[in-house]
Amino acid sequence: MAVPWPVATAASPSPREEVMQSRVVWGLVLATAVLALVAVAVFTPSIWSLSDKGASSGSLNISWFVYRDVNRNGIYDLADRPYAGLPVQLTRPDGSARTHHSNINGFANFKMSRDASAGVIHSAAPHTFTARIPSQWEVTSGAREETVSFAERVGAPAGLIAERVMEPLGVAPVPRIVGQVGGSAQRYALRAIDPQGRARRIELTRGGGFSLTGMEGVWQLVRENLETGEETRRDVTMGFYPQVLSAAYFSDRARAADGPVVTVRYDDLITTNTVYEIPNGYRGLQWKNWLVTHNLFYQGAGYVNATVSSEFLAYNSSGHPARIAHDRPFDFEGSYIGVAWPQARRGRVHVKAYRGDQLVHHDQLQLDPRAPVYFHAGYRGITAMEIFSELYWQVVVDDSRFRLPR
Numbered sequence: 001m002a003v004p005w006p007v008a009t010a011a012s013p014s015p016r017e018e019v020m021q022s023r024v025v026w027g028l029v030l031a032t033a034v035l036a037l038v039a040v041a042v043f044t045p046s047i048w049s050l051s052d053k054g055a056s057s058g059s060l061n062i063s064w065f066v067y068r069d070v071n072r073n074g075i076y077d078l079a080d081r082p083y084a085g086l087p088v089q090l091t092r093p094d095g096s097a098r099t100h101h102s103n104i105n106g107f108a109n110f111k112m113s114r115d116a117s118a119g120v121i122h123s124a125a126p127h128t129f130t131a132r133i134p135s136q137w138e139v140t141s142g143a144r145e146e147t148v149s150f151a152e153r154v155g156a157p158a159g160l161i162a163e164r165v166m167e168p169l170g171v172a173p174v175p176r177i178v179g180q181v182g183g184s185a186q187r188y189a190l191r192a193i194d195p196q197g198r199a200r201r202i203e204l205t206r207g208g209g210f211s212l213t214g215m216e217g218v219w220q221l222v223r224e225n226l227e228t229g230e231e232t233r234r235d236v237t238m239g240f241y242p243q244v245l246s247a248a249y250f251s252d253r254a255r256a257a258d259g260p261v262v263t264v265r266y267d268d269l270i271t272t273n274t275v276y277e278i279p280n281g282y283r284g285l286q287w288k289n290w291l292v293t294h295n296l297f298y299q300g301a302g303y304v305n306a307t308v309s310s311e312f313l314a315y316n317s318s319g320h321p322a323r324i325a326h327d328r329p330f331d332f333e334g335s336y337i338g339v340a341w342p343q344a345r346r347g348r349v350h351v352k353a354y355r356g357d358q359l360v361h362h363d364q365l366q367l368d369p370r371a372p373v374y375f376h377a378g379y380r381g382i383t384a385m386e387i388f389s390e391l392y393w394q395v396v397v398d399d400s401r402f403r404l405p406r
Contacts, residue, residue, distance in 0.1 A: 082106025179245030
């Protein structure tokens with residue numbers, strides 16, 4: 001009977017076959033060694049491209065590391081996080097300037113090289129680096145301007161070396177609470193009691209808006225109705241990031257849900273730098289058009305700067321409205337919220353909440369990729385909410401807090 005496929009047998013090879021096999025093996029070994037030498041010669045030219053003097057015409061970064069000093073202690077430590085998108089200006093000895101931004105790892109990189117075409121630093125002379133600190137931010141460690149001298153060094157990768165490296169630059173937003181009292185300044189007055197028990201009157205805009213700066217800690221805000229004398233008190237924690245109160249924060253009297261507060265940190269769905277659609281049922285809620293990603297997956301500064309508890313956060317897919325819902329009324333306590341890209345600053349981010357088909361809350365936030373704000377929503381007894389940018393850019397959220405029904 002014919003056999004359709006060759007069948008292996010256990011017969012031993014003949015002496016001639018053994019010799020031939022040995023020659024083949026040694027031929028393969030020799031060929032592999034030759035290829036390895038060729039690979040070294042081809043793919044590591046820096047070993048062979050040094051001149052007789054040992055100088056190199058390559059380039060090398062000198063970097064200024066910028067971080068968010070989360071505990072404001074002036075030291076780069078485990079509590080702190082990189083700051084992406086900070087502009088740093090390099091001023092060269094001839095007075096010309098170049099500005100680079102810190103990347104998503106927190107480094108503002110400038111190439112140095114003896115070859116003028118390969119780097120922005122190519123002379124052995126002092127150069128000045130100036131960090132452009134945004135408004136409402138402050139430096140907590142180091143100096144916002146540093147001058148570094150360079151020197152020629154034969155055999156160095158770039159032919160130049162810096163005589164010292166720059167100290168990490170710590171920055172932090174000025175602590176503040178922003179909001180509105182829910183009516184005009186003719187109707188309401190506002191005073192604030194700081195964490196040390198000291199009270200002060202807060203000036204309101206004509207429409208009832210306010211901005212309060214001060215120390216971190218728990219503040220008590222007291223709104224007084226000038227017509228009735230009634231007072232409404234709210235405790236707000238002044239934290240590292242700006243605190244923004246919803247328009248209904250003082251006035252919503254809907255009944256709160258009876259279950260526990262759940263903090264959603266978005267760090268337990270994926271473990272790598274990828275993108276994942278949030279499924280219904282995650283943390284007991286219904287999700288639509290929300291994605292989770294690692295903060296280094298994209299190059300947008302807001303993906304990095306808006307993370308507050310881990311390296312993962314959520315955003316609305318393709319910049320379109322994203323929805324969170326529940327079959328029974330729940331509370332949206334608040335969330336850290338920002339935008340991923342600088343272009344989103346031109347438009348507002350909308351946060352809407354519904355009870356059934358009825359729109360009951362609508363807040364509009366002006367956000368920035370340099371840092372999130374903590375949005376104190378205080379929405380009670382809602383059945384759905386949605387978040388979106390009016391220009392349809394990506395909105396990023398982290399550490400969102402909900403109170404769910406039992």
